[in-house]
Amino acid sequence: MSQAIETFYDVMRRQGITRRSFMKYCSLTAAALGLGPAFVPKIAEAMGTKPRTPVIWVHGLECTCCSESFIRSAHPLAKDVVLSMISLDYDDTLMAAAGHQAEAALMDTIEKYKGNYILAVEGNPPLNEDGMYCIIGGKPFVEQLKMAAEHAKAIISWGACASYGCVQAASPNPTRATPVHKVILDKPIIKVPGCPPIAEVMTGVITYMLTFDRLPELDRQGRPLMFYSQRIHDKCYRRPHFDAGQFVEHWDDENARKGYCLYKMGCKGPTTYNACSTVRWNEGTSFPIQSGHGCIGCSEDGFWDQGGFYNRLHTINQFGIEANADQIGTVAAGVVGTSVAAHAAISALKRAQKKSQDKAQVAQSKSENTGA
Amino acid sequence: MATQTTNPPPTPPSAVRQTSVYVYEAPVRLWHWVNALAIVTLMVTGYFIGTPPVVGTGEAYNHFFFGYIRFTHFSAAMILTVAFAGRMYWAVVGNHHAKQLFVLPLWRAQWWREIFTEIRWYLFLESKPKKYHGHNPLAQLAMFMFITLGTLWMIVTGWALYAEGAGEGSWPDFFFGWLRGYVHNSQTIHTLHHLGMWWIVIFMIIHIYVAIREDIMSRQSIVSTMISGHRTFKDDDPD
Numbered sequence: 202m203s204q205a206i207e208t209f210y211d212v213m214r215r216q217g218i219t220r221r222s223f224m225k226y227c228s229l230t231a232a233a234l235g236l237g238p239a240f241v242p243k244i245a246e247a248m249g250t251k252p253r254t255p256v257i258w259v260h261g262l263e264c265t266c267c268s269e270s271f272i273r274s275a276h277p278l279a280k281d282v283v284l285s286m287i288s289l290d291y292d293d294t295l296m297a298a299a300g301h302q303a304e305a306a307l308m309d310t311i312e313k314y315k316g317n318y319i320l321a322v323e324g325n326p327p328l329n330e331d332g333m334y335c336i337i338g339g340k341p342f343v344e345q346l347k348m349a350a351e352h353a354k355a356i357i358s359w360g361a362c363a364s365y366g367c368v369q370a371a372s373p374n375p376t377r378a379t380p381v382h383k384v385i386l387d388k389p390i391i392k393v394p395g396c397p398p399i400a401e402v403m404t405g406v407i408t409y410m411l412t413f414d415r416l417p418e419l420d421r422q423g424r425p426l427m428f429y430s431q432r433i434h435d436k437c438y439r440r441p442h443f444d445a446g447q448f449v450e451h452w453d454d455e456n457a458r459k460g461y462c463l464y465k466m467g468c469k470g471p472t473t474y475n476a477c478s479t480v481r482w483n484e485g486t487s488f489p490i491q492s493g494h495g496c497i498g499c500s501e502d503g504f505w506d507q508g509g510f511y512n513r514l515h516t517i518n519q520f521g522i523e524a525n526a527d528q529i530g531t532v533a534a535g536v537v538g539t540s541v542a543a544h545a546a547i548s549a550l551k552r553a554q555k556k557s558q559d560k561a562q563v564a565q566s567k568s569e570n571t572g573a
Numbered sequence: 574m575a576t577q578t579t580n581p582p583p584t585p586p587s588a589v590r591q592t593s594v595y596v597y598e599a600p601v602r603l604w605h606w607v608n609a610l611a612i613v614t615l616m617v618t619g620y621f622i623g624t625p626p627v628v629g630t631g632e633a634y635n636h637f638f639f640g641y642i643r644f645t646h647f648s649a650a651m652i653l654t655v656a657f658a659g660r661m662y663w664a665v666v667g668n669h670h671a672k673q674l675f676v677l678p679l680w681r682a683q684w685w686r687e688i689f690t691e692i693r694w695y696l697f698l699e700s701k702p703k704k705y706h707g708h709n710p711l712a713q714l715a716m717f718m719f720i721t722l723g724t725l726w727m728i729v730t731g732w733a734l735y736a737e738g739a740g741e742g743s744w745p746d747f748f749f750g751w752l753r754g755y756v757h758n759s760q761t762i763h764t765l766h767h768l769g770m771w772w773i774v775i776f777m778i779i780h781i782y783v784a785i786r787e788d789i790m791s792r793q794s795i796v797s798t799m800i801s802g803h804r805t806f807k808d809d810d811p812d
Contacts, residue, residue, distance in 0.1 A: 365757070420741065421754035430741045446628040446638035456627075465625060471737075472759040502757030513623065515764040526764045527623065530771025537775045541782045544695070548786055551697060 209248035233405045247412045255318040258292035261342045262369045263324025267360040270397035274404045304338045320353035322363045327376035334376040350385045364392035371505035392423045396499035402428045434470035436478040467511035468495025475500040593803040604660045611653040618646035670707040702791045719776035730766040
């Protein structure tokens with residue numbers, strides 16, 4: 202800790218960013234994080250005086266879509282600032298160094314900033330066969346993850362992979378791909394799910410943590426509330442059609458052309474927590490529902506194992522056939538209804554039989570009486 | 574039909590008319606019918622929420638059809654919840670029949686034996702049913718499994734779903750949002766809520782059938798008891 206660590210502001214100035222642009226960045230960040238204008242000078246001060254927090258970015262089983270999303274952050278400053286800070290330390294996809302050099306850089310950063318760095322994890326470790334399904338620098342990724350996590354201040358789980366497992370953890374999960382929070386149990390973990398997460402959400406979370414030196418407020422599942430407290434459905438611009446009862450019923454019908462609600466097409470907006478309908482994608486250009494396709498719920502736990510992307514309910518396979526709750530319920534109610542009808546018929550027959558028997562008995566005793 | 578008698582037991586069975594027994598107190602009966610109405614409303618609106626009917630075209634602000642369906646569903650759910658809370662309270666302060674839905678006498682060997690007696694009765698293997706003031710043991714078990722647990726299930730899953738719209742920090746979220754901490758994907762909660770609905774549909778079919786059947790074939794009144802509160806008996810033979 203002997204050498205002075207430069208501040209964010211230093212890094213920005215070094216990159217040729219003016220004070221004016223820096224202040225713009227601060228106010229935009231405050232707005233993105235849902236903070237009032239009073240926080241703008243606080244952000245500016247924090248970024249101008251605090252030594253920057255180094256970030257180590259490791260990659261397990263993943264497709265790099267998180268990184269791809271991240272480097273496309275709509276706000277160029279956010280990208281420049283955060284990205285330059287990260288690539289300075291360790292990110293095996295983006296850094297210039299390779300091979301032994303890269304691994305040395307990782308060890309260097311861990312050693313130098315013990316207990317101070319943030320560990321960002323993209324992808325997850327497979328645990329089967331001692332983690333042999335994902336090898337980084339000659340060793341299983343799970344070992345690198347544990348080593349890097351040991352001295353981390355906090356961990357960010359980027360994307361659906363690190364947060365929940367995503368496609369490599371989909372049933373039957375042959376490599377036993379396991380989300381980060383089930384491997385690292387003793388560190389604060391913040392989940393930023395999505396496949397990938399929205400770029401502005403990613404830079405926003407990092408900026409918040411670097412600026413305020415703490416985790417943002419999290420929900421019950423460990424996701425930052427400022428981006429994941431509402432469902433896509435809650436802020437969807439097609440919501441009025443939902444309340445009105447105007448739904449698309451086929452992909453090529455008139456209602457689809459009119460941009461009605463995609464609820465009946467299995468849009469997962471009502472069950473998905475994310476900021477797509479407010480922040481949108483690619484510099485706020487669009488998001489899946491706006492382009493006419495329902496949400497597939499990529500930022501939800503186990504989204505590959507929920508049956509089809511076009512259903513409202515799960516597929517339940519316990520009965521040996523593919524069915525959903527309503528089909529099972531209909532069959533069960535049908536069986537019970539039929540049994541009840543049959544039971545009623547038998548009851549009526551039995552009763553009629555008993556009555557005629559009783560009648561016969563009475564008649565018999567009558568005739569016996571008269572006979573005697 | 575019941576007439577008072579001064580004859581002390583034991584007397585020849587045929588010479589005695591048994592008095593009626595007051596079984597279901599007014600709050601229990603009120604709950605039964607409010608609950609029945611709420612459940613039917615919830616089923617119909619719930620079906621339409623899962624499979625929405627489509628209204629005409631035109632400006633969205635001219636319609637609030639699906640909104641009304643959901644509003645009705647939520648209102649009925651709130652009535653059902655409050656009624657259930659009231660019913661639980663009455664189980665504490667009411668007569669011992671009011672406790673039957675909440676406490677099963679699992680420790681009584683006779684109760685278990687009579688469950689099988691009842692099963693044999695429904696399989697046409699018993700020629701004569703037993704007499705009960707309250708629920709027979711099989712009915713009590715079914716009520717507990719389907720209505721007590723089923724309603725609780727629907728209240729918890731339903732409010733957890735409602736909490737999603739009410740939002741983080743709202744009181745539905747405070748009381749029921751914890752479910753989403755355990756069941757992460759809310760589509761799973763939707764699925765569980767649908768399964769719970771069918772669980773109660775199955776109960777309804779059986780319940781209505783058996784109530785009418787017992788009214789005709791058993792030795793006591795059933796349907797009228799839930800209206801008047803009095804159980805009357807068709808014969809005075811011993812149990």
